[in-house]
Amino acid sequence: xxxxxxxxxxxxxxxxxxxxxxxxxxxxxxxxxxxxxxxxxxxxxxxxxxxxxxxxxxxxxxxxxxxxxxxxxxxxxxxxxxxxxxxxxxxxxxxxxxxxxxxxxxxxx
Amino acid sequence: xxxxxxxxxxxxxxxxxxxxxxxxxxxxxxxxxxxxxxxxxxxxxxxxxxxxxxxxxxxxxxxxxxxxxxxxxxxxxxxxxxxxxxxxxxxxxxxxxxxxxxxxxxxxxxxxxxxx
Numbered sequence: 001x002x003x004x005x006x007x008x009x010x011x012x013x014x015x016x017x018x019x020x021x022x023x024x025x026x027x028x029x030x031x032x033x034x035x036x037x038x039x040x041x042x043x044x045x046x047x048x049x050x051x052x053x054x055x056x057x058x059x060x061x062x063x064x065x066x067x068x069x070x071x072x073x074x075x076x077x078x079x080x081x082x083x084x085x086x087x088x089x090x091x092x093x094x095x096x097x098x099x100x101x102x103x104x105x106x107x108x109x
Numbered sequence: 110x111x112x113x114x115x116x117x118x119x120x121x122x123x124x125x126x127x128x129x130x131x132x133x134x135x136x137x138x139x140x141x142x143x144x145x146x147x148x149x150x151x152x153x154x155x156x157x158x159x160x161x162x163x164x165x166x167x168x169x170x171x172x173x174x175x176x177x178x179x180x181x182x183x184x185x186x187x188x189x190x191x192x193x194x195x196x197x198x199x200x201x202x203x204x205x206x207x208x209x210x211x212x213x214x215x216x217x218x219x220x221x222x223x224x225x
Contacts, residue, residue, distance in 0.1 A: 002151065002153075002168075032214070034214075040218075041199060041216035041217060041218055041219055042152065042199070042216050043216070044213040044214060044215070047212075047213075087151060087152060089152075094165075095140065095157055095159055095165065095205065096154060096157065096165070096167055096168070097142070097154055097157075097214075098153075098154065098168060099144075099151050099152040099153070099154075100151055101149060101150060101151035102151045102152075
């Protein structure tokens with residue numbers, strides 16, 4: 001069962017902040033976040049482990065609430081280069097990685 | 110240069126004609142995986158392989174086969190393609206060591222398949 005991502009789409013002006021949420025009905029070991037620009041392959045952003053701390057990547061950070069089986073991606077002071085589709089991926093105890101349907105982020109000047 | 114390569118990048122074929130999409134990585138990764146991407150459905154895992162001769166089903170394995178005879182190669186085989194397999198396919202690899210792995214997954218450039 002795919003993780004549920006929200007919102008499905010968001011439009012920002014450069015410099016604004018955004019939050020993308022992802023939730024699962026299954027027990028999780030880790031959460032993966034990727035960004036995909038139109039016509040390109042997904043690119044890794046970060047992985048958060050069960051029991052791990054919040055991670056950051058420049059002005060993009062994420063959290064993982066194990067009890068609620070939820071993760072959030074925080075984009076601060078968005079830049080034009082942040083535009084793309086963001087995917088969360090959830091992994092249980094095996095090697096299977098299940099992605100959400102994606103959130104389309106558009107950053108306008 | 111570290112990379113995952115896929116061939117072909119574009120393919121138009123007809124229903125029932127067997128085809129193979131190749132995937133190769135030069136990073137000595139143990140873990141490799143195939144995904145399909147369809148509008149509105151995101152990335153869905155087809156098959157994955159934890160090492161040579163070790164493969165397992167992802168979320169949408171029906172109609173696909175894989176093999177892992179060498180560490181660097183992980184071909185995707187469609188024995189009898191159907192129009193509902195028209196999609197964008199991605200291969201990926203990593204050093205993945207299971208649930209607690211923090212290793213980056215590298216994606217290939219994608220193969221756009223159309224089955225008529």
